[in-house]
Amino acid sequence: MEEIILEAQNLTVYYDGRPAIEEVNLRIPRRRITAIIGPSGCGKSTLLRCFNRMNDLIPSARVEGKVLFEGVNIYTPDVDVVEVRRRIGMVFQKPNPFPKSIYENVAFGPRIHGVRDRRKLDEIVERCLRAAALWDEVKDKLHQNALTLSGGQQQRLCIARALATEPEVLLMDEPASSLDPIATMKIEDLMRELTREYTIVIVTHNMQQAARVSDYTVFMLAGEERVGRLIEFGPTQQIFTRPRDRRTEDYITGRFG
């Protein structure tokens, strides 16, 4: 029996009054990797961005339903969105390090959450860079601009930066889609490593990647009216070998998408 950390209940998201995803119900197990797959435009990213309220930033977006994090609905007015985002970190499709030093990138989160002590910051930076398997490559150039790193290194830096606020969940929006195969492999190895402490939810349009790294898989699909729905959720092995839904099978076997 898995312990649930995040749960979506009847989640519907509207953009300009039009639903983008509808009635999504999903339970995400703690310290596992859950992959969200599906063709373009099925609302994978929209769903992911509900889990740390990133949709708040889009003025035309409206969210209905509930997202429970540790049993608490994060969409109630008395919830502190800053704390939600600190505890549910996010890594984006394109590496987006700040144009600051490697050190300052990792220290950014702790700093805005009130860590001033230099020694404590040093300790956090080293721990997170080690956790993101980047320490050995950058330990001699911590004060160099992060934009001098390669794409794969930049993405691992972004993971280290997200880890620095001590989150429990990491949301990853196609984190390897702009990287070459070797950098992708490093990110995937890293994800496996991170599940010892963290829960990971990853959006990917790469089915092999979902099959390789995830424990659970969510398949989403948008119909004719372009509203994304959750079609099937289950252990990755089952989804990829014995899907229950015809549409999942069609997608897995490459018949559409």
Added chain:
Amino acid sequence: MELTTRPVALITRARLQRGIAAQWREWGELAIQSLLFFAAMISVFTTIGIVIVLLVEALPFFQQVSLVEFLTDTQWTPLFAQKHFGIAPLLAGTLLTSAVALALAIPVGLLSAIYLSEYAPARVRAIIKPILEILAGIPTVVYGYFALLFVTPLLKRVIPNLETFNALSAGLTMGIMIIPLVSSLSEDALYAVPNSLREAAYALGATRLEVALRVAVPAALSGIVASFILAASRAIGETMIVAIAAGQRPILTLDPRRAIETMTAYIVQVSLGDTPHGTLEFRTIFAVGLVLFLFTLALNMIAIRIIQRYREVYR
């Protein structure tokens, strides 16, 4: 393997020959190219011409007045019987009015840029931006009278011993004129900061203010600093407002309540006055003009360097 060209029909070969039409086309191209080159060269030649005139006219001045006197004497009285040629009072006047202008324009311009780029809803932005740009289009002579006939009387109510012509009023009005320059250029720099950086900061739990001050502003810093420098260059070169409202009394002071004279206002005074051409008195304006030119040239070059560096950041 042997390679040969396929025999070509005569008619095809004939078509490939340059005919009259092709020659006309080439002449046309050449003519257009020359015209465009000439247009581009006009401003280059003008700039070179100005520098030459400044140097040619300033040189005889410096043969009569030593550079040491010019730079160290604390009085500027070339039009009086007792002649002194120290640039210091004019320089102080220019720096004083510019400092007052920048003290207003930099904070207000930067804050409005941050508001427009980071806070304003698209609709508000669409209204405010054009209004700010209208402010930049008002002729400076209008600003000059605005300073003299509106700002100065207003300030006199608050500051009792304010002189009618004073550096403060001219400086503040100049500041108002420069706000759009600072806000518009700074806003461009802020707007160019990729949204992905803001998202990254929000996802770490940053507030809107933290995103603006710790991510957007630092990422746009070189563009913002460049806008400050261009504003400074504009303030130093501004003529009409200071000529009308700041006075024509070259005294060495940093008290903004007093009447002063800037380098630009002095040049206006002599050019419009009855000082005979070719005299030492008349040549002073070329010496002053040369100093002014060097100042703004240096500032513009620094700004260009900074902007170039900032363009490279996101490549």
